[in-house]
Amino acid sequence: MTTFLRPRAIAIGGILRRGYRDANPFDQVASRPLLFFSTSRTLLKNTTEKFPPVQPPKDKSPLEPTQPDKKQPRNAIMDHAPPPAPGPDFKVAIIGAGGINFGSAEGPWNHSFRLEHKLGPRLKVTALIDPHKPTSDKVLALKRQSFVEKAYAATKQYASLNEYFAELKPEDHPHAVIIGSPPQFHGSDREGIDVEIQLAKEIPGVALFVEKPVSMSPVPEAFAVGEYLDKENVINSVGYMMRYLRCVRKMKEIIKENNLTVTGTVARYVSSYAKISKPFWWTKSMSGGPVVEQGTHFCDLSRFFGGDVVLDTVQATAVEWNDPAGKLSAIPFDESTIPEHERIPRMTAATWKYENGAIGSFTHGLVLQGYKYDTTLEVYADGWQLRLVDPYDVPMLYVRSPKDDREEQHHFTDDDPYFGEIGAFIDAIEGKGPKDAILSSFTDAAKSYELSWAIRLAAERTSALRHGKSA
Numbered sequence: 001m002t003t004f005l006r007p008r009a010i011a012i013g014g015i016l017r018r019g020y021r022d023a024n025p026f027d028q029v030a031s032r033p034l035l036f037f038s039t040s041r042t043l044l045k046n047t048t049e050k051f052p053p054v055q056p057p058k059d060k061s062p063l064e065p066t067q068p069d070k071k072q073p074r075n076a077i078m079d080h081a082p083p084p085a086p087g088p089d090f091k092v093a094i095i096g097a098g099g100i101n102f103g104s105a106e107g108p109w110n111h112s113f114r115l116e117h118k119l120g121p122r123l124k125v126t127a128l129i130d131p132h133k134p135t136s137d138k139v140l141a142l143k144r145q146s147f148v149e150k151a152y153a154a155t156k157q158y159a160s161l162n163e164y165f166a167e168l169k170p171e172d173h174p175h176a177v178i179i180g181s182p183p184q185f186h187g188s189d190r191e192g193i194d195v196e197i198q199l200a201k202e203i204p205g206v207a208l209f210v211e212k213p214v215s216m217s218p219v220p221e222a223f224a225v226g227e228y229l230d231k232e233n234v235i236n237s238v239g240y241m242m243r244y245l246r247c248v249r250k251m252k253e254i255i256k257e258n259n260l261t262v263t264g265t266v267a268r269y270v271s272s273y274a275k276i277s278k279p280f281w282w283t284k285s286m287s288g289g290p291v292v293e294q295g296t297h298f299c300d301l302s303r304f305f306g307g308d309v310v311l312d313t314v315q316a317t318a319v320e321w322n323d324p325a326g327k328l329s330a331i332p333f334d335e336s337t338i339p340e341h342e343r344i345p346r347m348t349a350a351t352w353k354y355e356n357g358a359i360g361s362f363t364h365g366l367v368l369q370g371y372k373y374d375t376t377l378e379v380y381a382d383g384w385q386l387r388l389v390d391p392y393d394v395p396m397l398y399v400r401s402p403k404d405d406r407e408e409q410h411h412f413t414d415d416d417p418y419f420g421e422i423g424a425f426i427d428a429i430e431g432k433g434p435k436d437a438i439l440s441s442f443t444d445a446a447k448s449y450e451l452s453w454a455i456r457l458a459a460e461r462t463s464a465l466r467h468g469k470s471a
Helices: 074-080 111-122 133-144 161-167 195-202 219-231 246-257 296-306 417-430 442-470
Strands: 042-044 090-095 123-129 156-158 176-179 207-210 236-238 262-272 309-319 347-354 359-368 374-381 384-389 396-401 404-411
Touching: 090 111, 111 123, 111 176, 111 417, 123 133, 123 161, 133 156, 156 161, 161 195, 176 195, 176 417, 195 207, 195 219, 207 417, 207 442, 219 442, 236 417, 236 442, 246 296, 246 374, 246 384, 246 396, 246 404, 262 296, 296 359, 296 374, 296 442, 309 442, 347 442
Parallel strands: 042 404, 090 123, 090 176, 123 156, 176 207, 207 236, 262 359
Antiparallel strands: 262 374, 309 347, 347 359, 374 384, 384 396, 396 404
């Protein structure tokens, strides 16, 4: 039986990200850090091509489509993955004892959890590097009280990378290092924050997984890191996990199978601001602003489909905090405590041109209240519209083709892109999977970082010009 449904918007559950950047990364100079810190209607159908089929409930015909379960846990894909194969120990060092590596209530990220399920009893975390010992103590205590106790039984704690190197013995060399510390403390070729380069030099053959964004340093410094890792053939991956979504893979598959050339991308990310209570997130010098800190995933997804951006075509404008349209009624703290020049824009709209001649646009808004966000990416080609909705929470793909004006709807209820990216990374290290299964290298991720800053700076130039003329 075929069922037709009216399309409906699916809002995203609130996901917050930590923010860290301060200096303009397009500047060639930045201050030296004092310390290294870590921290029409829709045709609904199940998609089964090249993927395991989604099983319908027992009271439904196999031909009758099912609705996605909004309460399906994001880690469901791990329930379908084969058990970890036995084998030798796989040693991992972790930089950063915070939420990105060990989980938080703010979202589904938790790299240690995915490592545990990928590697099983083979996982041995040899080192945890974080300057805040109480946090390290807490996360290790929790792990040692759980079923993964053996993976952390011999984990050594270090306050800095230099302290780690001073005690590191060849027999303790890790196969991989997970870098989940704030980006202002790595992602550069400058001494003191050249973490990736130091690791590659001190631990020959080590592989690096780096959380996004890759840096907060000037863009050329981020590219220098990528160039070094490429030159030294260091296996590396950056945590732009949306590239691993099965909906995104389906979009790529459609484009390839139909020999399509992307004509344009349209991205939208609208946040629910009323629950974002951390003042640093609202401070430009700490968070980098909402496009750099929060919109980076959609800058990256846009590039994933559109290709490299011609940076001098980037144009942007913003609703600033002091515009009449920028007044927000539910900011959960006193914004007057933040200096006026540090306050972030409420909405930003940007356009650009890709190197193949296609165009891209991105709108970021900080205007919704409650918990749910609204996120969408549309990709256009001759005769085709691919519309990705709610990629953070319940990813849905709507496809309009030359064959029918009605949209086909694809959904996958057993998807965990965080597990996908960790799995591809580990398999590449062990030679069990191709290196090109890693979908985001440091060098490529630096281009997404570059685009996010180009948007922020273009919007600031427009605002300065507008206020200058009205003054």
